[in-house]
Amino acid sequence: MEMLLMGVCISLFGLAVTAAAFGAATQSDRMETKPLPEHQPIAKVVPAHFFAEDVVIPAPPAYKVPIEALLLQIDSHVRLEQAAAESFLEYPTTALLHSRTCSPLIQ
Amino acid sequence: MFDKRVELFSGLSSQQHDELIALGVRSTLPSGSVLFELGAPADHLYVILRGRIRLTLPMPIRGHEEDILVEESGPGETVGWSALIPPCRYTLKAAAPLETEVLALPKEALHRHFEASPATAAAVTQNVAMLIGKRLQLFQTMWLREMQRMLELRCA
Numbered sequence: 161m162e163m164l165l166m167g168v169c170i171s172l173f174g175l176a177v178t179a180a181a182f183g184a185a186t187q188s189d190r191m192e193t194k195p196l197p198e199h200q201p202i203a204k205v206v207p208a209h210f211f212a213e214d215v216v217i218p219a220p221p222a223y224k225v226p227i228e229a230l231l232l233q234i235d236s237h238v239r240l241e242q243a244a245a246e247s248f249l250e251y252p253t254t255a256l257l258h259s260r261t262c263s264p265l266i267q
Numbered sequence: 268m269f270d271k272r273v274e275l276f277s278g279l280s281s282q283q284h285d286e287l288i289a290l291g292v293r294s295t296l297p298s299g300s301v302l303f304e305l306g307a308p309a310d311h312l313y314v315i316l317r318g319r320i321r322l323t324l325p326m327p328i329r330g331h332e333e334d335i336l337v338e339e340s341g342p343g344e345t346v347g348w349s350a351l352i353p354p355c356r357y358t359l360k361a362a363a364p365l366e367t368e369v370l371a372l373p374k375e376a377l378h379r380h381f382e383a384s385p386a387t388a389a390a391v392t393q394n395v396a397m398l399i400g401k402r403l404q405l406f407q408t409m410w411l412r413e414m415q416r417m418l419e420l421r422c423a
Contacts, residue, residue: 230328231335234336238336238338241409244412257412258412
């Protein structure tokens with residue numbers, strides 16, 4: 161009987177030690193739990209705009225050919241084309257109709 | 268200057284020729300002056316005796332309206348035949364790039380003369396028809412050449 165009681169006591173003691181150890185172990189786990197990551201801000205979504213906010217007005221293009229020169233080129237082009245058309249009407253051939261021009265407006 | 272080189276008078280007898288000339292008024296245009304404006308009532312037909320007449324149409328270029336050459340006529344040639352064709356409005360602008368002399372034939376005087384002289388009317392009408400036909404052929408050829416270039420650019 162005494163032996164039985166002693167075994168029960170030892171078992172209870174062991175159980176208590178085990179429970180204590182388990183409790184300590186789980187406590188440390190709870191302590192080491194990482195904090196939840198802070199809320200990461202979501203990158204701002206750019207609202208869609210129908211019109212651009214900053215309208216960039218393009219500078220007037222810098223023309224390579226002055227207007228006076230351009231008008232002279234047009235004049236020359238018309239004269240050359242008229243001459244080509246007159247040649248075709250005098251001798252109507254496909255070659256004359258589609259002859260190349262040396263007009264500076266086209267080159 | 269009133270000889271066979273004047274395309275409008277081609278095929279006329281000497282008497283018909285003189286009668287027509289008697290209807291006109293010689294006028295000298297200083298360099299740069301405008302003979303008629305696009306859209307203006309066409310009340311005169313002009314025969315160029317000396318100098319040049321630029322026939323132009325307006326075209327916007329770089330934000331400005333410019334007179335673009337359509338045709339340039341010289342001595343013996345006729346401009347302003349819109350005066351004989353309804354609705355009798357000039358379809359081009361005409362200006363003298365240098366001092367130019369023209370014979371201005373008033374539309375009303377021409378019509379009266381044509382009523383009195385049907386033979387002259389027939390000859391002049393035929394000459395005007397030839398002018399119009401020539402210009403039509405010329406411009407349809409020029410138009411086709413431009414179309415050809417446009418297609419070459421598009422297919423390039």
